[in-house]
Amino acid sequence: MQNTASDITDLLARVALRDRAAFSLLYQRTSAKLFGVALRILKDRTDAEEALQEVYVKIWQRADRYQQSAFSPISWLVAIARNHALDILRARRPMADDIDAALDIADGLPNPEQATVANAERGQIDGCLDQLEADKAEAVRGAYLDGYAYQELAERFDVPLNTMRTWLRRSLLKLKECLSA
Amino acid sequence: MSTEPEIMDGDDISVAEYVLGVLDRNQHVQMAARIAADPVLQAEQVFWESRLSGLDTQFAETPAPAATLSRIEKRLFGAPERVSIWQSLALWRGIALGSVAAAAMVLGLTVMRPAPVTPGPGVQLAASLQADDSNVKFLALYDSSTGNVKLAALSGEAVPDRDFELWIIEGDAAPVSLGVVPVDAPSAVTLTDAQRQTINTGTVFAVTLEPKGGAPEGKPTGPVVAAGAVSVI
Numbered sequence: 001m002q003n004t005a006s007d008i009t010d011l012l013a014r015v016a017l018r019d020r021a022a023f024s025l026l027y028q029r030t031s032a033k034l035f036g037v038a039l040r041i042l043k044d045r046t047d048a049e050e051a052l053q054e055v056y057v058k059i060w061q062r063a064d065r066y067q068q069s070a071f072s073p074i075s076w077l078v079a080i081a082r083n084h085a086l087d088i089l090r091a092r093r094p095m096a097d098d099i100d101a102a103l104d105i106a107d108g109l110p111n112p113e114q115a116t117v118a119n120a121e122r123g124q125i126d127g128c129l130d131q132l133e134a135d136k137a138e139a140v141r142g143a144y145l146d147g148y149a150y151q152e153l154a155e156r157f158d159v160p161l162n163t164m165r166t167w168l169r170r171s172l173l174k175l176k177e178c179l180s181a
Numbered sequence: 182m183s184t185e186p187e188i189m190d191g192d193d194i195s196v197a198e199y200v201l202g203v204l205d206r207n208q209h210v211q212m213a214a215r216i217a218a219d220p221v222l223q224a225e226q227v228f229w230e231s232r233l234s235g236l237d238t239q240f241a242e243t244p245a246p247a248a249t250l251s252r253i254e255k256r257l258f259g260a261p262e263r264v265s266i267w268q269s270l271a272l273w274r275g276i277a278l279g280s281v282a283a284a285a286m287v288l289g290l291t292v293m294r295p296a297p298v299t300p301g302p303g304v305q306l307a308a309s310l311q312a313d314d315s316n317v318k319f320l321a322l323y324d325s326s327t328g329n330v331k332l333a334a335l336s337g338e339a340v341p342d343r344d345f346e347l348w349i350i351e352g353d354a355a356p357v358s359l360g361v362v363p364v365d366a367p368s369a370v371t372l373t374d375a376q377r378q379t380i381n382t383g384t385v386f387a388v389t390l391e392p393k394g395g396a397p398e399g400k401p402t403g404p405v406v407a408a409g410a411v412s413v414i
Contacts, residue, residue: 020254020258023254024250024254027250027253028250031244031245031249031250032242032243032244032245033240033242034245035242035243035244035245035249036240036241036242036243037240039243040240040241045246049245049246049249052245052249052253053249053252053253053256056253057253057256057257060257071230071231071234072234074237075230075231075234075237078234078237078240079230079234082202083202086202090202090205090206090209091206093205093206123235124232124235125232125233125235125236126235140201141236141239143201143202143203144201144202144233144236145236145239145240147202148203149202149203149204149205150203150204150205151205153203168198168201168203169194169198172194172197172198172201173191173194175197175232176193176194176197179228179232180228
């Protein structure tokens, strides 16, 4: 499987022109990644599968908007999947988070080609997260990768909600300085 | 600790919270609307999205269930109906559903559609209006306590010698005109009591392109340039 950024960009352009074969190919190239995103956040295979269907419906409808974006194509697709999964989570709350289920999802290793694509950004964000205290960095990662909202983060780190909010906002402020450097 | 959040009350950090997804639903929707209206906040959103996307490699690839692609293709391409465009409820509904999916991005609303609920007094409903093949986008906000529909164009341009017309579509009923609306300024329409009774969470707002002054016979004649179903916010 070859997944260079230009391949995916090319497929998105063809999908924007309503090329169904390109859509099928785009799905084959990217669905494992996007299913991984939905599964990590929703932590349920049935929900993740339903979400994945809705995500690809959106991708079909919005492929023409990719050109205007500032992202690598795979980041753009991940953002659609991630935002959709977060919308589903937000609609479900308030609800107890199943932390045990979260532990069942293996983290796995990133795909080497995609790692190359995102290498510069990844190096930067990881470097900047490393400058935060370990638990603060973990909170940012938990929000981004697992979709934890303030309430869940406060429970996981066993601090009051307002403390969590202060922590995270302060961490984001530091991150911004580092990421802007 | 108690006064810190006020000190750090910067919009840039609020956008970061929005992108990270830690806000609750109401805050998220409010932030989405603020970002949609403010290019500075939009730039801030791009900053955070692109920087945080460096974490995307940590999402593990997991093969999707085998039947998923054919389900998606059935949803997108399965057995389209070709009836006269204005008689085709399937089309209106299809537009509405598609727009609801798209609205999720703009408003942070979910695509899950609960059974229609007629709102009590003081309930706010919102709809993001857009359609494929059109760059016209509107945001509609309905306040059930006043019966006011506020409308703002998020994108799109006036068309010479034509007007945009706003419609509400309720269930199987014919579209009801709410009049001609500007694309270059916010506008507001007050619904009649009868119209207010019909508004529920499945109601669709749609904008069509019509001859100057609006559709002559009170029925839509031009293309749907934007449509979306309302949800409680």
